[in-house]
Each structure stands twice: as C-alpha cells, then as structure tokens.
Amino acid sequence: MxxxxxxxxxxxxxxxxxxxxxxxxxxxxxxxxxxxxxxxxxxxxxxxxxxxxxxxxxxxxxxxxxxxxxxxxxxxxxxxxxxxxxxRSLDSGSLRIGASTTIATYLLPDFLGAFHTAYPGIDLQLISANTRDIADLMLRHEIEVALVEGPVDDDGLESEAWQTDVMELIVGPGHPFASAKEPINPMDIAGEVLIFREAGSGSREVVMQALAHHNIQPAKSFEIGSTEAIKQLVAAGLGVSIVSRASVKDQLALNRLKIVPMRGLRIERTLWKLSVPGRIHIPAATAFEDLISPPSKGARRSNGQLATAHQPK
The missing domain is CATH 1.10.10.10 (Winged helix-like DNA-binding domain superfamily/Winged helix DNA-binding domain)
Incomplete structure (x- = not known):
C-alpha cells in the first residue's frame, strides 16, 4: 500500500x-x-x-x-x-539549447557569450543536429530552446520565424565561375558537381526546393553531413555548393572561397524557433529567447500550416 x-x-x-x-x-x-x-x-x-x-x-x-x-x-x-x-530562477540551474548545425556553429556563439555574461550561474548545453533531430528532441522535452533551418510539419510543434538567412553559391578561387564579371546563369549549375548536406538537413531541403523551382537538376552530386567539410571540398575544387552566407565569412576573408551571384535566383530561407504548445518555459529559456528575438515578431507556423513566410524565388 x-x-x-x-x-x-x-x-x-x-x-x-x-x-x-x-x-x-x-x-x-x-x-x-x-x-x-x-x-x-x-x-x-x-x-x-x-x-x-x-x-x-x-x-x-x-x-x-x-x-x-x-x-x-x-x-x-x-x-x-x-x-x-x-x-525557476536565473541564479542557477541549466538551459539546454538545440540548434541546427549552421545555426549552432555560426549564429549562436555570440548570443551564448552574451547570455553567459548576463547569467553566469546558468549552465549552458548546446546540442547541434539536423532539423528533424532537433524537432524530435523538443517533442521529447529534452531541450528547452529549439532553433532550426527548415520548416517542420508536426502537429506537436509550433514554429515561429526567427531570422532570414541568405543562401549563396560558393566556388573555389580556381573555378571558372570565380572569374565571372556578371552573375552567372543558374542553369550552368546543372553541369557542376553540387555538394550538399545530408537528408534531414534544413539547408539541403531549401536548396533543393529552390533549384527544382527553376528546373535545375545537377548532373552530379556529393552528399556530406557537415557544412565545414563542404567548404573545404569546394575550396579544393571538388565542386560547388549553396550554403548560408554566415557560414563562409572566414573562408571569404582568406580568399579560399568566393561567392558567385546567380542571375534571377536569390535563395533566402526562414530560420525557425520551435515550441511545444502549452509547455511552460523555465525563466532561463525565456531570458535566452528574449535575447535572440528580433525587434518584431515573425510569422508563425502552427500544426504545419504556414501563415506568412519568404519563399525561395
């Protein structure tokens, strides 16, 4: 008993x-x-x-x-x-953040540094994975904050637009595209080896949708599960890729990569913040989301339905 x-x-x-x-x-x-x-x-x-x-x-x-x-x-x-x-306080405790790879690697470090300075008693844990994996972690309540690169259609999640990310075509300095004086014809990508992320990646989904919208089908492709590896392969001349502008700043400064504009094709994607409807936020999660929030609230996706969002052109 x-x-x-x-x-x-x-x-x-x-x-x-x-x-x-x-x-x-x-x-x-x-x-x-x-x-x-x-x-x-x-x-x-x-x-x-x-x-x-x-x-x-x-x-x-x-x-x-x-x-x-x-x-x-x-x-x-x-x-x-x-x-x-x-x-329930900001003096101690922990905060588990899940983010898609590009967000975790290139967009969150400054935010994490600022949060740690403001709330040094909170232990931070950052989990980096692809969009689907982060969504699953949020559904299982294993993380308190979730930021992903692609929209998630799941009845158990609500998505709010967080930031707009520009995707750029990158090539190595020795590639013929690198010397182009004007934006290239996007159809020329069809003759290149396109290097892209693994299935489940938000980056891959956005790029493939944009290319399909323009009837561009690369003859050859190379799949790899790391944006850093993609950058190195492109710099080495293995092929071309379309990645987040935020991810290539370091290699551009070193002249190991070059961004090539595409005529009539600009790929922008919305980065999303996921939440579980009805779940009570701990104060640390609320403080972090306040820190990363843009001045105005973005669009919302609820139960997989898009209210307002920028679509690839």
Whole structure:
C-alpha cells in the first residue's frame, strides 16, 4: 500500500518533537489535526506506530522502522524542491539549447557569450543536429530552446520565424565561375558537381526546393553531413555548393572561397524557433529567447500550416 506522505510527515514530526502539541506548533496546524492524522496513518498501515504515555510519545518497533526512512525520504523531497526553485530562477540551474548545425556553429556563439555574461550561474548545453533531430528532441522535452533551418510539419510543434538567412553559391578561387564579371546563369549549375548536406538537413531541403523551382537538376552530386567539410571540398575544387552566407565569412576573408551571384535566383530561407504548445518555459529559456528575438515578431507556423513566410524565388 502506498504511503500517504502527508500523514507520514505528521507522524515523523511528532516523533522528532516528542509530543503532539510541539508537532502542531512546528507545522502550524491544530493539535487535533495532528492526532487525527497520526491515527489515520496507523489505520492505513494496520499497526500502532506510537506508544502514548503521560511523559510523551515514543515510536513502536514499526514506528522506529518507518523513522529510519524518514530522513532519506524528506531529504529527497527538499532536494527536489531546491532544484525546482533553481529552475525557476536565473541564479542557477541549466538551459539546454538545440540548434541546427549552421545555426549552432555560426549564429549562436555570440548570443551564448552574451547570455553567459548576463547569467553566469546558468549552465549552458548546446546540442547541434539536423532539423528533424532537433524537432524530435523538443517533442521529447529534452531541450528547452529549439532553433532550426527548415520548416517542420508536426502537429506537436509550433514554429515561429526567427531570422532570414541568405543562401549563396560558393566556388573555389580556381573555378571558372570565380572569374565571372556578371552573375552567372543558374542553369550552368546543372553541369557542376553540387555538394550538399545530408537528408534531414534544413539547408539541403531549401536548396533543393529552390533549384527544382527553376528546373535545375545537377548532373552530379556529393552528399556530406557537415557544412565545414563542404567548404573545404569546394575550396579544393571538388565542386560547388549553396550554403548560408554566415557560414563562409572566414573562408571569404582568406580568399579560399568566393561567392558567385546567380542571375534571377536569390535563395533566402526562414530560420525557425520551435515550441511545444502549452509547455511552460523555465525563466532561463525565456531570458535566452528574449535575447535572440528580433525587434518584431515573425510569422508563425502552427500544426504545419504556414501563415506568412519568404519563399525561395
């Protein structure tokens, strides 16, 4: 039979204080309430827990056995309460953030640094994975903040537009496109080896949709699960790729990559913040989302339906 923890607390307080009256004072309840609670506890367990004498009360053998567990049980309760208080504050606790690879690598570091400066007591954990994996983590409540590169159609999630990201065609410095004086014809991509991310990546989905919209079908492709690896392969001359502008700033500065404009084809994508409807945010998650939020709220996707969003041209 499950123990009634409220009645257990009344009984344990009587034992610790040595009397019903002192237990009532300690718990700020009436003495009759204490007496009735202990009596109900004994009836529930089917045994006498206290010997009552004119000098006070002492636990019976059964009562002493229960008291050996009281310290452990109520210490665990206090620990749980303290952890919950920490989660509801910004002085301590933790915040688990999940983000698609490009966001985690190139867009979040400055935000994470600013958050740590403002709230040094919060332990930060950043999980980097593709869009579908991040969505699954959010659904399982394994992360508190989720930022992804592609729209997610899932009845259990609501999506809010966060930022707009520009996707650029990149080539190595020795590629023929690199010397073009004007934007190239996007159809020329069809004759190139196109290097793109793995299935499930938001980057891949946006790029493939944009190319399909313009009836561009690359003759050859190369799939790899890392934007950093894509940049290195493009710089080495293996092929071309279309990646986030934010991801290539370092290689552009080193002249290892070049952005090539495409005539009549500009690929922009919305980056999304996911949430679980009805889920209560911990203060750390709210503070972080306030930090990364743009001045004006973006569009929303609810239950897979797009309200307003920029579509690739």
């Amino acid at each position: 499950p123990l009634n923890l409220h009645l257990f607390r009344l009984f344990a307080t009587v034992v610790r204080t040595g009397s019903f009256s002192r237990a009532a004072d300690a718990l700020s309840v009436s003495q009759p309430s204490i007496s009735k609670g202990v009596r109900d506890f004994e009836l529930q367990l089917g045994c006498r827990l206290l010997d009552r004498t004119s000098k006070g009360v002492t636990p019976t053998r059964e009562g002493a056995a229960l008291m050996r567990h009281a310290d452990i049980l109520f210490a665990a309760e206090r620990s749980a309460e303290e952890e919950l208080r920490a989660l």
